[in-house]
Amino acid sequence: MWLYSILLISSISVPLMLSFDKKLQFYKRWKIVLPSITIVAIFYIIFDVYLTELGVWGFNYRYIQNIFILNLPIEECLFFFVIPYASIFLHASFVLYFPKIQLNNVFTKLISTLLIIVSILLIILYFDRIYTVYAFSLLIIALIISFFDKTRNLNKFYITFLIILIPFLLINSILTGSFIAQEVVWYNNTENIGIRIFTIPVEDFAYGFSLILFNLLLISKLDIFTKRNLKK
Numbered sequence: 001m002w003l004y005s006i007l008l009i010s011s012i013s014v015p016l017m018l019s020f021d022k023k024l025q026f027y028k029r030w031k032i033v034l035p036s037i038t039i040v041a042i043f044y045i046i047f048d049v050y051l052t053e054l055g056v057w058g059f060n061y062r063y064i065q066n067i068f069i070l071n072l073p074i075e076e077c078l079f080f081f082v083i084p085y086a087s088i089f090l091h092a093s094f095v096l097y098f099p100k101i102q103l104n105n106v107f108t109k110l111i112s113t114l115l116i117i118v119s120i121l122l123i124i125l126y127f128d129r130i131y132t133v134y135a136f137s138l139l140i141i142a143l144i145i146s147f148f149d150k151t152r153n154l155n156k157f158y159i160t161f162l163i164i165l166i167p168f169l170l171i172n173s174i175l176t177g178s179f180i181a182q183e184v185v186w187y188n189n190t191e192n193i194g195i196r197i198f199t200i201p202v203e204d205f206a207y208g209f210s211l212i213l214f215n216l217l218l219i220s221k222l223d224i225f226t227k228r229n230l231k232k
Contacts, residue, residue: 004075005065007174008075018089026093029092036218040084051130052071053071057185057187063180080211083208083211087212094159095156102159103159108158116144119137119140120136123136129191131192134203146217153216153220157216169197176204183199
């Protein structure tokens with residue numbers, strides 16, 4: 001049963017079709033979006049391979065194709081392309097249709113500071129849990145970098161992430177065992193806090209947030225770089 005593949009196709013199909021919407025014209029951003037997704041994906045895949053080998057998580061062969069890249073199911077590799085693309089598309093769509101809806105700088109920095117403090121405390125308290133340390137370290141790094149982002153991506157992303165959470169909860173809950181006999185992706189509970197929302201480890205929320213935020217930050221940098229070169 002190709003459940004993992006079906007979930008990925010379901011996630012990407014609508015955003016991909018609507019990328020050619022006359023107003024949004026998201027396909028024109030591909031020259032910046034796709035390289036960004038690829039760069040960030042490579043980093044996450046490398047660590048995914050390592051953490052899989054350590055037994056931090058693994059995959060149910062019942063729900064995947066028998067195709068592997070670096071000992072990862074091909075679906076897992078595609079995850080780091082499909083989910084960021086769909087999430088960035090949702091973010092871009094919301095910003096286009098609701099450009100004035102965003103948090104102010106003070107509130108954005110306050111939320112980021114609180115998240116960093118909570119993440120540090122969790123890392124200290126659960127320093128022996130690999131996934132906890134990894135997920136919240138990524139979150140801290142992404143948030144710190146965002147402090148120097150003049151495009152204020154985070155002001156809008158805190159809002160759009162709430163929208164992204166809707167498909168995130170659905171897809172991830174199925175991947176982690178909701179509504180099906182066995183989970184598609186299993187987690188070694190000795191390597192995480194053990195708190196789950198539905199069947200999703202709480203670390204997944206920090207992990208997913210940083211994955212998308214790194215992409216948004218890199219897209220902004222590539223966008224600025226491209227515009228500067230066009231002016232020369």
